[in-house]
Amino acid sequence: MTDTRLPRSLALVGAGKMGGAMLEGWLAAGLPGAAVSIHDPQPSEAMARLCAEKGVAVNPQPGAAGSAEVLVLAIKPQMLDAAAPALQPLVSGETLVVSVLAGKTVANLEAALPAARAIVRAMPNLPASIGAGATGAYANAGTSAEQREIADTLLRASGLVEWVEDEALIDAVTGVSGSGPAYVFALVEALAQAGVAAGLAEDLAMRLARQTVVGAGALLAQSDLPAATLRANVTSPGGTTAAGLAVLQRAENGLPDLVRETVAAAKRRAGELSG
Incomplete structure (x- = not known):
């Protein structure tokens, strides 16, 4: 990662296997822990230790520091609607939302997070946990060139990234490399x-x-x-x-x-x- 591409603040929602793997990649690539917060009701002991070591905030009051520059969604897809109300303070019209929720479309995300304008759907896979992942990504029309670059940098910390121009192809990516x-x-x-x-x-x-x-x-x-x-x-x-x-x-x-x-x-x- 280079300084020009690092987000000033990043909120990670869901720090399980995939979310945790991405966080480790970001920290290893130079993202300051102080710029990150994780939102997970039951982070693992290993994740809690990592956050303590790196200065990552764990479950701060949503929106206590204002909206995040980047919000990464790594919860189970079925949890999106239930989690959405608590996430509203983290999202403004300037926030880049990066979702790794299988099957959840841009329309689904816009409905859950009405303030969001820039949305990137991404489908990484488990080898991201060792920096050898393969990720397919799609950016909606509201995503600026700078925001897409930030998303690319964050996703590339875990391995290969391939962008598609048709959102429907993300489901195909899920079937090939995601699974x-x-x-x-x-x-x-x-x-x-x-x-x-x-x-x-x-x-x-x-x-x-x-x-x-x-x-x-x-x-x-x-x-x-x-x-x-x-x-x-x-x-x-x-x-x-x-x-x-x-x-x-x-x-x-x-x-x-x-x-x-x-x-x-x-x-x-x-x-x-x-x-």
């Missing part, structure tokens, strides 16, 4: 279970499955080659990998169809959460 880490973890589980079925001890199968995904991810990160090329590079014609891929890539009910259905289901649920 995607869970799909990868499920793959590790399935790969380990398959190893056990093939005769490996359970702990050995899990160690091999975990490291295989970790290593493949690291290779993706370090290589400029497309994933398809990397796949081809480890697939010898007529070899063992080719035999396995023939099952994964079969025309019906193979991995492409399964993943397509998976992403579509997550995207559909994100739309349902808008109410």
Whole structure:
């Protein structure tokens, strides 16, 4: 972060796994703790310690210091309407609202926070907790270029940020990268279970499955080659990998169809959460 892009004041509503991960990223990147307040009825012990160490205010009276320059919403989507009345003092027409609430549209946010003009919808994912996140973001028409830059800087502290110009695409982002880490973890589980079925001890199968995904991810990160090329590079014609891929890539009910259905289901649920 650079000084020109840092908000003067930031209120974080919800300091759970995602909110906490983002806060840690901001503090590590140079956001002063004194510029931040968190609003969470039950912050974890670890979060309370972090806030005490960094001088972050915990549950101050809403609006005691006036409206925030940036308000970040990281509560459960279903809690928005119930939380909104207490948040009104934190929001003015100059406040940038950054929401990571799955499924909650700009219209939903405008209805909950009528004073808000600048709204950014963002969908980060769990690897943001180690600075390796993937976030999709959308800014409404009321967001200035400077505010979008501030939002980009805050989100980029946790990893990759990709902006979309159509709000409807945020639900697709949710289905791909927002929920995607869970799909990868499920793959590790399935790969380990398959190893056990093939005769490996359970702990050995899990160690091999975990490291295989970790290593493949690291290779993706370090290589400029497309994933398809990397796949081809480890697939010898007529070899063992080719035999396995023939099952994964079969025309019906193979991995492409399964993943397509998976992403579509997550995207559909994100739309349902808008109410």
